[in-house]
Amino acid sequence: MAEPLVFRFEVDGDNFTSAGQASVQVKKNLRELGVDPETIRRVSIAMYEGEINMVIHAKGGVAEVIVSDESVEIILRDSGPGIANIEQAMQEGFSTAPDNVRSLGFGAGMGLPNMKRYTDYMHIDSVVGEGTTITMKVNF
């Protein structure tokens, strides 16, 4: 049993230029670890969507990726507005992204559904006005 490895990234809010950097870095690290390409892809898609969400809705946050023997776990924490209705938010096409964000090509309402689709486990913990923590797992 190897010690789990933890990678931590600060996700800069309101900065679309650097959005996606953490997922590219995670991809690099997983490649070095020798994780199979399909798992890498699933992790990086889920991570990318989560990162973009934090930039759009929550003015950034912290992303943690924990690699263990069995899985890659992604924990995204922000102190944003929170999600009022999680069930609704999980529906494809539902979006609360503002117009300026949509004009950049984001906000199609596919973020959370994609995160669920590409992971084996996903849990959303959210309190309106306090923030959201999303935990996802991709098993080896």
Place this chain on the structure above:
Amino acid sequence: MNTYIHSVSLDSSKCTGCTTCMKHCPTEAIRIRNGCAVIDSERCIDCGECIRNCPNNAKKSICNSFDEIQNYKYKIALPAPALLAQFDNLDNAGFVLQGLLDIGFDEVFEVSKAAELVSAYTRLYLQTEGIKKPVISTACPVVARLIVLRFPFLKDNLLPLLPPMEVAAAMAKKEALEKHPELKAEEICTCFISPCPAKMSYARNGFGSYKSEVDLVVSMSEIYLKLINVMDREKACDAVSQAGRIGVSWAICGGEGSALLNDKILAADGINNVISVLDQIEDGNIPPIDFVELNACPSGCVGGVLTIENPYVAKNRLHTLRRYMPISLNSISDEEYIPKESFISDIPSYKPLNRLSDNLGESMRLMSQIQALRKELPGIDCGSCGAPNCRAFAEDIVMGNADRNECIIAYKELIKKYIKDYDGGETVDGK
């Protein structure tokens, strides 16, 4: 074991160990050892950035010499379309083709002719149901290798056809054998006139189980010097180009894409831009597009390190030359026109770059050591230790390829400490 043959070499008498190439290498394949640059051939993708950036001209590409065509009875030149962009005020491609015959080739088969066939095939292929999109071009050998090494998930997106260089070589040989039944196959040589060293690597290594039909690769700069001595543009020339605008435009970024007569294309140039586009495609983070054209060199093949002219001037010249050309001279009416063997049968197996160990647990242990060590290093990525940045240095130390004392910042701290200890240790009584 690594059996890949590269085409970049180092003239150690010229290398000053300045770290420039190491800093520019997109795959962190270079280290400075004993004052000299060393390339890790497993990581090298033959992009030529080190040759492009070396201030001392110490990095060279290994190509065949032009004289080697003399070892064959029947010599076929395969000029890359970028060759036409090297000449000023060229209004007829025939002058260059005639020049190639005059310097000793028996025949010229333009790669731009094969490129037009590849374009025609791609147009048909894009209409096929069920293919994985975006389709990615296989023309740039650096990109094909990069996908195999780093983006295995995208390998099914590759166009299932070999690059125009190979299509041209296969067609040229077949035609020559038909025209000259007295010749044996081994007496014929196909000689590609190349803008970059990556094509040389491709010809030597093939792709998957495919063996290249290109026998020799000679650098464009060597051929250029021979050509300018024989090209006479006052005289009428017999050679006539067999390609149009579409074929010639493959030399510049966007050319291959625009030949598809489709708006949903993306064309990128420059190795770092190529990598970020591939990263985005892999993450599913691009708008719906049909075709992606990627060129490792800035501006496309005209930006290759074996060309003579500045890529922007070269581009302008091609625009001028194109004005006098028909759109395209080649199309596939019956699909058999592209040799069967030019279709990709298998993709080289996935060989991940920079894998720490074959065992996940061991890799995790090594990576946590690297992370811990990295925090102790200064983080200024100065390169003096011989690694491109502190993270790569930490990795080298953990993997047993570097000594921690090579960090000059850490060494300086150590000396400072000695001096302090020395000052504090000896009591000097005011004198």
